[in-house]
Amino acid sequence: xxxxxxxxxxxxxxxxxxxxxxxxxxxxxxxxxxxxxxxxxxxxxxxxxxxxxxxxxxxxxxxxxxxxxxxxxxxxxxxxxxxxxxxxxxxxxxxxxxxxxxxxxxxxxxxxxxxxxxxxxxxxxxxxxxxxxxxxxxxxxxxxxxxxxxxxxxxxxxxxxxxxxxxxxxxxxxxxxxxxxxxxxxxxxxxxxxxxxxxxxxxxxxxxxxxxxxxxxxxxxxxxxxxx
Amino acid sequence: xxxxxxxxxxxxxxxxxxxxxxxxxxxxxxxxxxxxxxxxxxxxxxxxxxxxxxxxxxxxxxxxxxxxxxxxxxxxxxxxxxxxxxxxxxxxxxxxxxxxxxxxxxxxxxxxxxxxxxxxxxxxxxxxxxxxxxxxxxxxxxxxxxxxxxxxxxxxxxxxxxxxxxxxxxxxxxxxxxxxxxxxxxxxxxxxxxxxxxxxxxxxxxxxxxxxxxxxxxxxxxxxxxx
Amino acid sequence: xxxxxxxxxxxxxxxxxxxxxxxxxxxxxxxxxxxxxxxxxxxxxxxxxxxxxxxxxxxxxxxxxxxxxxxxxxxxxxxxxxxxxxxxxxxxxxxxxxxxxxxxxxxxxxxxxxxxxxxxxxxxxxxxxxxxxxxxxxxxxxxxxxxxxxxxxxxxxxxxxxxxxxxxxxxxxxxxxxxxxxxxxxxxxxxxxxxxxxxxxxxxxxxxxxxxxxxxxxxxxxxxxxxxxxxxxxxxxxxxxxxxxxxx
Numbered sequence: 001x002x003x004x005x006x007x008x009x010x011x012x013x014x015x016x017x018x019x020x021x022x023x024x025x026x027x028x029x030x031x032x033x034x035x036x037x038x039x040x041x042x043x044x045x046x047x048x049x050x051x052x053x054x055x056x057x058x059x060x061x062x063x064x065x066x067x068x069x070x071x072x073x074x075x076x077x078x079x080x081x082x083x084x085x086x087x088x089x090x091x092x093x094x095x096x097x098x099x100x101x102x103x104x105x106x107x108x109x110x111x112x113x114x115x116x117x118x119x120x121x122x123x124x125x126x127x128x129x130x131x132x133x134x135x136x137x138x139x140x141x142x143x144x145x146x147x148x149x150x151x152x153x154x155x156x157x158x159x160x161x162x163x164x165x166x167x168x169x170x171x172x173x174x175x176x177x178x179x180x181x182x183x184x185x186x187x188x189x190x191x192x193x194x195x196x197x198x199x200x201x202x203x204x205x206x207x208x209x210x211x212x213x214x215x216x217x218x219x220x221x222x223x224x225x226x227x228x
Numbered sequence: 229x230x231x232x233x234x235x236x237x238x239x240x241x242x243x244x245x246x247x248x249x250x251x252x253x254x255x256x257x258x259x260x261x262x263x264x265x266x267x268x269x270x271x272x273x274x275x276x277x278x279x280x281x282x283x284x285x286x287x288x289x290x291x292x293x294x295x296x297x298x299x300x301x302x303x304x305x306x307x308x309x310x311x312x313x314x315x316x317x318x319x320x321x322x323x324x325x326x327x328x329x330x331x332x333x334x335x336x337x338x339x340x341x342x343x344x345x346x347x348x349x350x351x352x353x354x355x356x357x358x359x360x361x362x363x364x365x366x367x368x369x370x371x372x373x374x375x376x377x378x379x380x381x382x383x384x385x386x387x388x389x390x391x392x393x394x395x396x397x398x399x400x401x402x403x404x405x406x407x408x409x410x411x412x413x414x415x416x417x418x419x420x421x422x423x424x425x426x427x428x429x430x431x432x433x434x435x436x437x438x439x440x441x442x443x444x445x446x447x448x449x450x451x452x453x454x455x
Numbered sequence: 456x457x458x459x460x461x462x463x464x465x466x467x468x469x470x471x472x473x474x475x476x477x478x479x480x481x482x483x484x485x486x487x488x489x490x491x492x493x494x495x496x497x498x499x500x501x502x503x504x505x506x507x508x509x510x511x512x513x514x515x516x517x518x519x520x521x522x523x524x525x526x527x528x529x530x531x532x533x534x535x536x537x538x539x540x541x542x543x544x545x546x547x548x549x550x551x552x553x554x555x556x557x558x559x560x561x562x563x564x565x566x567x568x569x570x571x572x573x574x575x576x577x578x579x580x581x582x583x584x585x586x587x588x589x590x591x592x593x594x595x596x597x598x599x600x601x602x603x604x605x606x607x608x609x610x611x612x613x614x615x616x617x618x619x620x621x622x623x624x625x626x627x628x629x630x631x632x633x634x635x636x637x638x639x640x641x642x643x644x645x646x647x648x649x650x651x652x653x654x655x656x657x658x659x660x661x662x663x664x665x666x667x668x669x670x671x672x673x674x675x676x677x678x679x680x681x682x683x684x685x686x687x688x689x690x691x692x693x694x695x696x697x698x699x700x701x702x703x
Contacts, residue, residue, distance in 0.1 A: 009569035017557045020596075077555075086553030086612070088519060090570040091542040153379070157372045161362040171359060171376065174352040175383050178390035210386060217382055221375045224296055227521075366481040451482045 003096045010087075010100035014074070015107065024073045024108055028066045032116040035062040036123055055124050056188030060180055062116070064147065067109055068169050071151045074105060075159040088226070098152060098222040106148040113140060125191055132190045135197050135204075139190070142207035143183035146214060150175055153218045156225045182206045238431035245424025252417035270331070272418055274324040276425035277317050278346070282384070284314030284429055285353070289381035292374035304370035305444070307377055308360070309436040313429060315353045321346045341391040348387050352380045467494035470620060470650040471516065475525035478511055485511050487674035488525070493667065495619075498651040500665030500682075502658070504697050508674040509654040510549075513622050516652060517547045530619055543571065546613035549624035552605040553612065556598040560589055560608055563597060564615060571616035583611040587637060603634035610638060614645070621645075623653040627660055658693060662686050670696045 018024055039058050043051055051058070078084040087097065117140075129136065151172060158167040186203045189195040197204070249272060288310035295303035325343050330336050337343070356376055363369035471493040478486040486508045493499050503509050514520040516529055518538040527534045530544035554563050561580060568576040584590045587607040597605060606629070613621065627635055642651075642664065655661045661668065662682065668689060670678040677696050680689070 005572070006570055009566055013555065013558065013562070013566045016562060017555060021557050081556055082551035082553050083555055085519060085549075085551065086567070087570075089517060089542060089545075089547055089553075090567070091539045092570055150379075153375075157359070157375060160368065161359070161372070162364065163362050167359065167362055170355045174348050174355055175379065177348055178383070178386050181390045206390065213382060213386065214379070217379055221296070221378060224371050225375050227371070364481075447482060 003093055006090070006092045007096050007100045007103075010092075010097060011103050014101070014104040017077075018074075018104075018108060024070045025111060027073065028070045028108070028112045029115050031069055032062050032066050032112060033119060035065070036116075036120055040123065051124060052126075052192045053188055055120075055191045056184040056186070058124070059117075059120055059187055060143070060183050063109070063113065063144075064173075064176060064180065065169075066112060067105070067147055067151055068172060070108060070112075071105065071155040072159075072165050072168060074101070074108075075155045076164075079159050084226075094223045094226050095219055097226065098156075098218055101156075102145075102148045102152040102218075105152055106144055109144050109148060110141075113144075127191065127194070129190050129194060132194055132196060135195065135200055136187070136190050138197075138204060139183055139186045139200065139207070142204060142211060143179050145211045146179045146207060147176060149211065149214050149218055153214075153222060153225060156222070178210055179207065182210070238427055238434060242424050242427035242431050245420055245427055247424075249417055249421030249424050252420060270324055270328045272421045273425075274321065274328060275418070276422045277324060278321045278342070279422065280425045280429045281314045281317035281321055281346075281349070283426065284310045284317060284433070285349075285377075285381050285384065287433070288314065288377045292377035295370055295374045296378075299367075301366070301370060301444070302441070304374065305440040306433075306437055307374060309433055309440060311353050311356050311377065313432055313436065315350065315357075317429070318346050318350050318353070322350070341388065344391050345384070345388045349384055352383065356380060467496055469493065469528075470495040470497070470530060471499075471652065472528040473512075473516075473525070474527075476512065476515060476522050476527060477524040478508070478515065478520065479523045485674055486515075486522075489671070489674070489676055490525075491669065491676065491679065493650060493652065495650050496648065498646075498664050498666045499653070499669060500661035500667070501652065501654045501669050501671055502656070502661060502693060502697060503671035503677070507671045509671050510624055512671065513547075513549075513624055513652065513654055517545060517622050518542055519547075543616065544618055545620045545622055546616070546618035547622045547624075548610055548613045548626045550626075550628055552597075552609035554597045554605060554608055557596055559594050559596050560584065560600075561593045563608065564611060567612050567615050573616050579615065583615065586641065587611050601631075602629055603631040606630055607634055607637060610641060614641075619648075620650045620652070623651065623655075625655055625657075626653065627655065627657055658690060662689065672696050 036058070039062075043049060043054065078087070088094075151168075154171045154175075155168055158164045158171060161167055182203045186195070186200050189199065288307045291303045291307035291310060295301075295307060322343060325346070326336050329338055329343075356373060359376055360369055360373050363372055469492050471491075473492065474490050476486050476489040477484065489508070489512060491499075501509050501512070511520065515522050515527055515534065518534050518541055521535060529541045532538075532540045532544075534541050555566070558566070561584070564580045564583065565576065568580060573579055581590070584593050587610060589604065589607055589611070592600065592604065597608065600608065606626070610626075626638060630638065651664070653661065653664065665682045668680055668682055669676055670693065678692055
């Protein structure tokens, strides 16, 4: 009954549940694909408009809003069936719950991105970035960790309030701006001009730092966020 | 000593410093040599307001930690009051920044690091307010608000770095006066204004906290009588 | 305040000790200083009108709520200072089954078994599914279960890790007769060596099972006695407090 075993148990439970119902995944994937279509219509007002330097932004805005949808879903279940009580009755460190939930959300986000990125490339990217796939994936992963960690912490709080669905974006969006800036900058660079690790060092380190800082902050405060 | 830090005294001290700072800044310190010219003088207020806002959020941060550790609601009241004042000061920063921008570069708004950071800060702490308003139960409200105050404060410097450290290079308007060395008279005026603004924050915080405590007492009495 | 002459006679160690328990939600004081103790092997039946604070008391014992003041010890550990051993020692059955509707019965039990570190997980899960007559539905998702079946599975969840103390919040409510029989049979089976605290509106069950009876009203203990007296006289006291007591 180590923390690791409990972490795996919670993660496995969430994965089984999601893969069986596909609630979150379907909504998130549909949303992401729809958003892309909407972006096309929203931005190509002028004939031959060049969206190259908007691509990073479009991609990450979509992912962030998709994650907000997913987070609401994932916690609503725990709350509605009082399963959270069942979880809190267990002799488990609250922080273990945080890490397990964050990991689960991370996996779901990655699944959504695995579908979204190829479609996005098809719709909007003309220049091949095959040579920069690895840096791109690293940017993706680092930004995702920040998004999921912060999102999980805030969703834990907001799900206990009156207007849970509306509150989460308000809390989350101002906090995630740094990640948005760094990820968008890096992604646009990769899509528009091509960039290797050397060009992206500053942004990657920044994202890494962000992730580290907020994982620690969540570690320290999650007990309070989930309690009572 | 106690008399010096009582509420009315603090207001008086703040007032004196601010007025002196204003006078010195406008009449004693020389006009800025750079292209900013006279408009630079707003800096004597703009920068102190900015730093004071951050001090207020810092107080909220510390008070939030104190609340989580002790569970005493006084800390929550302090946190709440500090955020409110910090928000007020932040709005002032943006307003003075915009006025400065208009005077110096003839533009009301520019997406430059400091203005954008404070804009985000405003949204961040506005979110704190919204959070407080949707939690009915007092202890929960205080706990969640404290967690958010802690997270938010950590995010402020990070946001600043993000807007600065990763320049998009698309906006030429950059306010750099804060970095240029200030000579004697400018420095003195600036420091006095700083002191004045900080004292003002202390005075307002003290008064607001006292008001919140009174409100709590009234509510307590009401519930004892009313049942 | 409380009349319990058997406290001095009991030689069994105390499994639950509550001293001056207070709980405030905002400005509302729900528990106003509750004190009682229960020896190991005892069965405490708690009665009282709605809103009296019975469930709140139970949730504090279960570490789901933190007391505003007072000390609470369960299974030899303080619930505030040392909640982990307490959680390992208690099982909680409420009218919320606390089961994941999209997981199967087996998956639910396996999950909780992993969380509690139950040894011999598969054997234990199978044993309980049989005991509670749910083996034939072990691979069905809980969403498809009737209320009675969910309660049965919830009982399995609660005793999976062999807790010493069982906390029951109106466990008989909403159960079909078969489920009631199974629950009673189970309680009878594990009666020895276990300590129980049960909140209930069912006087008959409370009297039948309890070794100690308590009535909670407006956050205080209004009446307390050891079981074994005349049921009619207790019922009279009960009606006095619960039916005609001050309105909340």
